[in-house]
Amino acid sequence: MSLPFAFDNLPASLGLRATELLQQRMDSEPYPLTDTQQQQLLLLLGCSDFIGHRLKWDANWLAQVLEQLEQHLRHPAYQQTLQQLLSECDTELDAKRVLRQFRHQQMWVIAARDILGKAPLEESLAHLSNLAEAMIVACRQWLRDFLAPKYGLPRNKEGVEQPLLILGMGKLGGGELNFSSDIDLIFTYPEHGYTDGDRQLDNQQYFIRLGQKLIGLLADVDANGFCYRVDMRLRPFGEAGPLAVSFDSMEDYYQEQGREWERYAMVKARLMGRSDYDDALYQLLRPFIYRRYLDFSAIDALRRMKGLIESQLRRRALSNNIKLGRGGIREVEFVVQTHQLIRGGRHPAIRRQSLMPVLAELKRSNHFTGREHHSLLEGYRFLRRLENLLQALNDQQTQTLPDGSEDQARLALMMGFSHFDELSKTLTSYMDGIHEVFKNTIGTAEEEDQDLGELPALWQHPMPEMESILKAQGLSTELAEPISHLKNEFGRRSIGPRGRDTLDKLMPRLLQELAGQRNAKLVFERVASVVATILTRTTYLELLQENPAARQQLVRLCAASPWIAQQLAQYPILLDELIDPMQLYQVLPEDGYAAGLREFLMRIPEEDLEQQMEALRQFKQISQLHIAAADVTGVLPVMKVSDHLSWLAEAIIEQVVALAWQQLTLRHGRPSGMTENMGFAVVAYGKLGGLELGYGSDLDLVFLHRADSGVTDGDKSIDNSHFYLKLAQRVLHLFSTRTLSGILYEVDMRLRPSGSSGLLVSHIDRYQEYQQGEAWTWEHQALSRARMVYGEPEMVKRFNRIRREVLAKPRQADTLKQEVSDMRQKMRDHLDKSSDTQFDLKQGHGGMTDIEFITQYLVLAHGHQHAALLKWSDNVRIIEQLLAVGLLTAEQADLLVSTYIDIRDNSHRLVLADRSTVIEAQYRPPACESIALLWQQIFDKDHRKGE
Template sequence: MTEPKTTRLMDVAADVIRPLNQVELKSVLSMLKDLGRSEPAIANLLGSEGPLKNFVAAALTLSPYLRDMANLSPPLLAEAIQQPIELMLEALVASARNAWKGEPGGPSATEAQVMSRLRIAKRKVAFVTALADLARIFAARDTTRWLSAVADASVAAAIDHLLVAGQEAGKLTLQDPSEPSKGSGLIVLGMGKLGARELNYSSDVDLVVFFEPEAGILAVPDDATETYGRMMRRLVRILQERTADGYVFRTDLRLRPDPGSTPLAVPVEAALVYYEGRGQNWERAAYIKARPIAGDLVAGEQFQRELVPFVFRKYLDYAAIADIHSIKRQIHVHKGHGAIAVKGHNVKLGRGGIREIEFFAQTQQLIAGGRMPELRVRPTETALCALAAANWIDDETRDELISCYWFLRDIEHRIQMVHDEQTHLLPESEAELRRIAFMSGFADAKGFSVKLEEVLKAVERRYARLFEHEEKLSTATGNLVFTGQNDDPDTLKTLKSLGFERPEDISRVIRTWHYGRYRATQSVEARERLTELMPELLKAFGESRRADEALLRFDDFLSGLPAGIQLFSLLGNNPALLDLIVNIMSSAPRLAEIIARRPHVFDGMLDPGLMVELPTRDYLAKRLASFLNGSRFYEETLDRLRIFAAEQRFLIGVRLLTGSIGGTQAANAFTDLAGLVIGEALKAVIDEMEATHGRIEGGRVALAGMGKLGSFELTAGSDVDLILLYEHADDAGDSDGLKPLDPVRYFTRITQRLIAALSAPTAEGVLYEVDMRLRPSGNKGPVATRLRAFEKYQNEEAWTWEHMALTRARLISGDADLIGQTKSIIESVLVSPRDRAKVATDVVEMRQLIEKEKPPRNIWDFKLIPGGLIDIEFMAQYLALIAPGRGIERSVNGLSTADALRQLGPELMNPNDLDICLSALRLYTELSQVIRLCIDGPFDTETVPAGLVDLVCRAGDCPDLSTLEAEVKRLSKAVRKVFQTVVKG
């Protein structure tokens, strides 16, 4: 606790509360005088003058329940006056926890004894806590924590008693009767406010009970449901039946799976199957605060770990928002809480109430908790702080909502202290409202009402901003009616005014959506979300170039979508994302197809830092490490790699699409992403191999990225060129695992598994298509190459084109020593003296062969056109091979083509020629990155989307396509001349 354990009621400050009225005050003083005859501490209190006497008297006038408690148990009031509060409460909680125990050496406690002990402990805790709360010695945080502590102790003691009773009846065999719950497999979760340790003064407790049939404590396992069901009925009786000692807590077990048709205690496996297949969003929200409080706590924690994927989805889950808000709307309709008015207002469920703050936090925890483990916290205040730390809300929102939350919890406690009733309604009468105002430290009802209204409106305002899209059920732009068989004339006018050229066609398409003819719009809920989104959707598409074409592409996208709720909810919550999807539909069919196949890739767009943080290697590495954290199995790791790569490729593409990064930055980012993902895949493959086949003595692996992967020039759709090299001890025999393999088969199997890990299609798609033709001997050689064989081949057999390829080799993963050896060998090969004329002849012949066998489709085929990318790449590689013969020993491995030219060109090329090549390369890179991002096939100006034409012109810094085409022709012609000058074959 935050307060020291020596805190006493006598530490109360002056005038924290005032008595209800003089009549009540006289009555209470008279009662205290009577109590003082048997309790000297109370007599001494009355004989003194000061804050403590004034406080106790005022408190008992304001709370009839506390007055009755004092009358019923004068020693309790005397003890509360004299003793340190925390020490009293600790002892009372401990007595509740031990209520199931019998006398040492004697029989265990009877059920009647357990019930009496729990009721006495709870009553005393409630009384002492209420006094400390009213005295402002406790804040609401302390009150809720102590009330939750006694609830935890009571439920745990009742469960221990029932387990012991089960053993005594021959139904159970406990592992350790002195710790009945240990290893029992009986799981009791505290839900809601109990789970978050935020229990009300007069709360009921929400419990969910599960059991592990395999725990082995049942005498007859087939009787599990009946045995535990009977036990839970007794649990409810122990806790909530009213006796001469009162009750402990009203108990609710209805949060279990499908409570109308399931037993009171549910088998763990059945629960997991239910939540995985049929669990609802409201259940996910409930489990945010769930906490094992009784029974087998170890099993409870394991069960919660297994529920994490159900509660916190891997993808940002905006579909949950509307569900949660719909619950809030249903509460308002059912309870009739349509407006804020202090008298009669429900401080929990009414507008601006406690539930809105809880929903505000929980919905955002549901949305992002799967990707941000730090949001998986139970208490409301802690959740708001975590959301602020993660930049989901600002500090001002956090501070205001925390302040409002605890103010409303204070008021809730005072409402319940009056008569120990589980109510959240403020009184209707002025006199009773004054009672709550005085208990809250206000001088009158008016000041209290002003403050409460201010708090309720602040909460309502914050809550409304989160859910404001839910209220947009109409549009000011005009009629948008898509029901019936015929077009609505006013709707056609609206569509025309929005920017659509063929409103009848657009109306027909949208009616198709509303008829539920696509899977994405088959459910009522999906169509409702779509209807709410429609005004913003049509406005955004109408503002795009060729609006009809863009919306029809969106229609194609919808037709292939397996479900629509998630997407419609996402777009409704984020206007910027709606603009982005319109941009994608109007210009980037390839991205549209990716979203259609994997809508979750869109989630990353909600990262607040997306457009300001560059996708550097460090940035990607941190996110990859976080995404892989907790991955336990090989297949799970590969699936996570596929999910991560797809999402990050998409997000890099989005940055490129929006102009946040340029083509060169995109190339670096796509390449860094590939290097990281392939490196993790290689680690996973090696771990899996070692688990099955063991290790080869001295075995080591190094992976070289070739081609565009080696030179940081990958595009969104690139495959990857790889060479896997290995070494081992000369006398190494078979591997030392359960299934031994000789070294050649062992490293061949690693390579084959790596290829499969990267390119085999799974439910999460393909990571990368892999090309290994650049290995020694090409497709005819072994897929894995021993380093000494690689060295021998490169020195004695490799052709010029293979040495050209070697100038782009970059070691991306593997054993550090082997990587160093490989680099040394590559450098040694590349600095070897060469016949310059022969190299030039080989380069020219190769370029002519490519030109003959793969002619360019059109001027936009930047790779193959004369003076295109191949010409520039060949020049850079040619210069790298001849440079050592000119006394220039500079490695270009690990450099882009542009950087290689900058490294070698100043000494081996005419400066003007170098500038031409770099300018052309820059243009080709910018255009290629955008085109490869947006479409899979060739760039045909007659068929590509209008939006892509705009993007390409922007990337090429030209006003229109004809100007850009003229620039490409000019530069390509100039590059071809430079190629012929530099490479004289």
């Protein structure tokens, strides 16, 4: 066997004492020990007074604990053994004796395995927590049976038995109990009612009595000591409140009076044992603990709690405290639980009571760097092991390092150090690392205020010397008037004391971010419009106040784009995306939007349609913000911007169809013949069809199905065609319904067969017939820009074949030219907003639509000769194919492509700048004149060929 250190390393006084204790034990009751067992016992007796005391007091179970020492199970059957032992107890005195003896025996084994290095930290914490939980649950069950002859069982109005639910808080709730910890409990029960025994009590009286007796079984001190100190102060209303409350009372309390520190405590709340009411209680508590938004109010609350703890340390002259001190265990807990309170509402994976798994998940989701995670995890593990060994010295609840040289020596040796100075040096390093992360996460308001100068005073009380103060802070003096105006406007708004305090802290910080900004007045007005929108939503004010990175990105994006500023003002949830600049400017890969949206929707219950619709809109807005941020900073070129906006729309279409299908099939069943596939497809025309979607573009869609005649297989069956009509209607409803986050997309269905008078969804056979025999030339032009964006592979193949066949039909050149020219002129007459002083980038002569008509005309005129022209639906690649087959010269193709991209780029920029695409005539791109000439050249040349 390998011991963690040699017995000879102990100070001589401890070694002598250990030898004497072992000799006394063997003299009083000889027990054959192997050499290994003797060495183990000497080491344990030298290191822990608790082990020596229990060995002297409870010598009769030495053989049993030595066996457990070597065979300790991963999940010991504490509760089963306890219930068996308690079943033989007839009185509370008997039960107390059994509980204490069992507790001491198991604690002896846990401490011994820890000291001897046989148990990793996770095992020790888990066993300590499991032991406490088993004792609580066994006591509750024994007391239920013990009280039943006198009071009967508690029941609700329907006669259903009501259980006492016990919430374990703190380290017990987290499954991380230390060696000599208090246990923090809260008692609750589902419903009011009465017991059914001879001496009837109402349920609250009964559960209070049961709770008092349970506390006594665990906490009363007698000749056998005690099991646990029990702290009930975390219950509603604290010591002034009843010992046990109903679910309704608990819900009322936390909704109306729950405080921030109680939210912090509830993060760790875990039910002891199991009952049929567990889910109901967790559902009741979750809205209080976890907000549906990112909640940065937690930071200031925890900062205040930390300040109170530090003042207590100073007042009580406590030093060397590894729990409450600088960089101690509490700071790790604060950091992790801060993230849980902030993000838990939107990140279910971190709604866990145990600290280390949450820490791992926060690293996985990039809320901690690798270095921060290492500092917190390794520091926490070191401190928790040190805490356990410190308390195992004499089973005392302490986190203060010992002053005595003997205790210092054995603590150092148990931790693997030769001397206490080495332990202290390593401990300081770990605590410094923890405190650094703590400061970065929670910080102090004083640290951030150092560079603000007189800006706080200026915001609080606008003064005559504002311009000189602004100038001294590197800010434009133009800001003086809008600051005064905004201060007066905000002063008239009712936002409550917490909101007012947060606003007064935030505004100087936002002003500071404007230092050195060009057009500072304009940017300030955009930023102010965002702040004005969130003025009564204090949590968003706190988000900006507590996050320098979020403030910086807000100012940067508002400076770059009024469209982004409007989006942020209209949908404040987007402010959450500003927290991490590394993530803000990252866009998803092509297949990332569909996967990301599926993951985004996973947190919404399937039956909650309203929240699913809201989530679809939020995902769109969040994704568009990332794309726009990458756009305005040059991370994405214009061609890629359109690609990403198109991929996003396709992902949303997929989920909208799936959601509509799920709703209809639940009601009507599946159409006949559709056992696996839907038999439904979505064809995109226009900008989405051409992968050229812009910000705010609508979707030109056509719906198809392939079902034969028949009916659905549900209880409320309908014929197949009616089912697909309802499916199309449901899809449009999901797109167009206005929720808190607006509509999803405007959808234009006028390109379907027969236009507005046609069916909302067509059978693909009928679609083929229409395209081949009834469609107008302009509809074939539109078809050149169409592609199927949703549908099973067979329907995609079928559509592509139809499209190729239609576009490849030979056409009479003169007739085609005339029809395309007439349609272009008709559009120009109705849509072109150009004038002598203005130019319409889209509809003007030589603008975007002229380029699109040129490519469409050439595809229809020559598609029967060149199959390569029928492959793509986007203009740029069509033009490249026209060059490849010799229908355009290199100069013409380059002119068309460069001008088209330039106009699209300008259009994106104008949208982001919240400006019209009708620009001053003097800024008309010079190449547009060449495009207008090329239009005439191509059509005139084709006309001569026809002659």
